[in-house]
Amino acid sequence: MSSVSGSPAFKALEGDDEVIIGLEVHCQLDTRTKLFCGCSTDYRDDGPNTHVCPICLGLPGSLPAVNRKAVEFALKVAKALNCRVLEESEFSRKNYFYPDLNKGFQISQYDKPLAVEGWLRIEGDNGEKTVRITRVHMEEDPGRLVHKGGADRPKYTLVDYNRAGIPLIEMVTEPDIRSPKEARRFLNKLRATLEYLGVFDSEKEGSLRVDANISIQPRGWFEAHGKGMEGRGRTEIKNISSYKGVEKALTFEITRQKNLIRRGQRLETATRHFVETRGVTTASRSKEMEQDYRYFPEPDLVPLRVSDWCERIVLPELPDARHNRFMEEYGCSYNHARTLTGDLRVAEFYEKVAAVDPRIAATWVADTLLGELNYRDMNIAKVSPSHFIELLQMLREDVITDKSAVEVLRVILDQLAEGCQCEAPSTCVARLNLAKTADDGLDAVIEEVTEEHPQAVEDFHNGRKEALNFLVGQVMRKTRGRVDPGDVNRRLREILSHGGT
Numbered sequence: 001m002s003s004v005s006g007s008p009a010f011k012a013l014e015g016d017d018e019v020i021i022g023l024e025v026h027c028q029l030d031t032r033t034k035l036f037c038g039c040s041t042d043y044r045d046d047g048p049n050t051h052v053c054p055i056c057l058g059l060p061g062s063l064p065a066v067n068r069k070a071v072e073f074a075l076k077v078a079k080a081l082n083c084r085v086l087e088e089s090e091f092s093r094k095n096y097f098y099p100d101l102n103k104g105f106q107i108s109q110y111d112k113p114l115a116v117e118g119w120l121r122i123e124g125d126n127g128e129k130t131v132r133i134t135r136v137h138m139e140e141d142p143g144r145l146v147h148k149g150g151a152d153r154p155k156y157t158l159v160d161y162n163r164a165g166i167p168l169i170e171m172v173t174e175p176d177i178r179s180p181k182e183a184r185r186f187l188n189k190l191r192a193t194l195e196y197l198g199v200f201d202s203e204k205e206g207s208l209r210v211d212a213n214i215s216i217q218p219r220g221w222f223e224a225h226g227k228g229m230e231g232r233g234r235t236e237i238k239n240i241s242s243y244k245g246v247e248k249a250l251t252f253e254i255t256r257q258k259n260l261i262r263r264g265q266r267l268e269t270a271t272r273h274f275v276e277t278r279g280v281t282t283a284s285r286s287k288e289m290e291q292d293y294r295y296f297p298e299p300d301l302v303p304l305r306v307s308d309w310c311e312r313i314v315l316p317e318l319p320d321a322r323h324n325r326f327m328e329e330y331g332c333s334y335n336h337a338r339t340l341t342g343d344l345r346v347a348e349f350y351e352k353v354a355a356v357d358p359r360i361a362a363t364w365v366a367d368t369l370l371g372e373l374n375y376r377d378m379n380i381a382k383v384s385p386s387h388f389i390e391l392l393q394m395l396r397e398d399v400i401t402d403k404s405a406v407e408v409l410r411v412i413l414d415q416l417a418e419g420c421q422c423e424a425p426s427t428c429v430a431r432l433n434l435a436k437t438a439d440d441g442l443d444a445v446i447e448e449v450t451e452e453h454p455q456a457v458e459d460f461h462n463g464r465k466e467a468l469n470f471l472v473g474q475v476m477r478k479t480r481g482r483v484d485p486g487d488v489n490r491r492l493r494e495i496l497s498h499g500g501t
């Protein structure tokens with residue numbers, strides 16, 4: 001993350017320009033059945049066109065019926081994003097032709113969306129900030145095209161309607177985001193919020209897609225002119241399908257737009273596509289922004305009157321509340337609490353292991369474990385809380401040093417990464433002989449080292465501090481990190497001062 005937004009190209013942004021970003025985020029709601037029919041949404045491991053029926057295939061004469069659970073999920077999202085739910089909202093037909101859209105229209109919401117005027121707090125580039133949410137609406141996912149023989153020049157294309165009719169929620173922000181990093185933080189916070197609500201599973205492939213609007217304007221221009229004005233022109237990057245992709249696409253686009261501005265060229269307001277494999281955006285052939293979808297109310301569905309229902313919905317604890325609770329209940333630092341609550345699975349894991357010692361657990365989960373998992377591109381769900389508790393207990397009871405604990409953790413994670421059954425930490429400590437050396441053992445090693453390095457001992461007695469550091473290093477090497485450097489330092493001083501040589 002930091003490598004992208006910290007790239008020289010991004011830092012080169014001049015002081016009197018600012019980046020204006022707005023996002024449209026589509027997330028699949030994690031219901032059991034589709035939005036308007038009873039077909040199962042669990043299609044990812046099955047063959048193409050096996051989760052379809054006359055309704056989601058759009059056959060003539062079929063009638064859609066709204067999935068109650070999907071509406072409930074959407075209302076939870078609207079409430080969690082502090083939106084106002086409209087007293088009456090309705091579904092509309094968005095008409096266009098594309099092979100993945102079997103009906104010739106998509107059932108979406110247009111001028112009467114489910115909810116409007118919300119907000120989400122995020123960690124901005126200059127402290128906490130509020131990103132306003134323009135609207136939240138529901139729609140159905142189209143099918144999926146499968147290009148055979150390479151995506152650039154496919155020999156032929158197949159269509160799979162298993163995805164057609166999966167409930168989506170679309171969330172549109174005001175252009176309040178000012179950098180690719182803020183965009184990434186907004187998405188992380190949004191994902192966490194949706195997962196806390198139990199309405200979204202970010203692990204499912206293709207469950208999130210983002211369109212990003214971006215322009216670079218003279219500082220203050222946006223505040224003076226507001227939304228909808230052209231200014232220097234803006235770009236809409238369509239269909240980015242990963243969190244990292246959003247940050248990369250925006251960073252690339254900033255460089256491209258800045259180069260145009262520097263050369264005095266006017267930026268056309270246009271649609272572009274992000275090519276994930278190359279990390280670039282390319283011009284779109286179609287002028288999608290100018291397309292007229294001829295929206296009209298869906299005649300087969302009644303309007304939704306759900307604002308009363310929304311008021312009765314009780315939300316679970318959300319990330320900000322859990323953040324505060326972790327600080328109060330477990331004494332976590334602000335940053336540890338933020339890291340631990342930023343992902344539902346991490347928060348739940350921490351609560352399972354915190355009983356050993358909340359502070360030790362916070363440091364070891366937030367700093368060590370997450371770093372090691374990230375390095376292996378591994379999910380915390382793979383790690384057994386009971387194994388982690390065992391590791392923390394050995395640390396707390398001083399059986400192993402910090403250094404050895406990291407070694408044990410790495411061994412276990414490597415075993416898991418290879419798909420093996422992992423060892424229990426205590427077994428691993430015994431096998432690798434990592435238990436802390438007892439003090440008498442330490443004295444023996446110190447004696448060995450002082451005998452081997454009489455010059456260093458003499459230097460120490462002559463008041464040269466670096467000689468002590470050298471001797472500590474030698475002892476650490478011989479004990480392979482099984483002792484605390486602090487203990488070694490203290491014991492060495494004692495022996496050298498009193499025992500003398």
Ligand SMILES: [Zn+2]
Nearest residue numbers: 037039053056
């Ligand atoms: Zn169906």
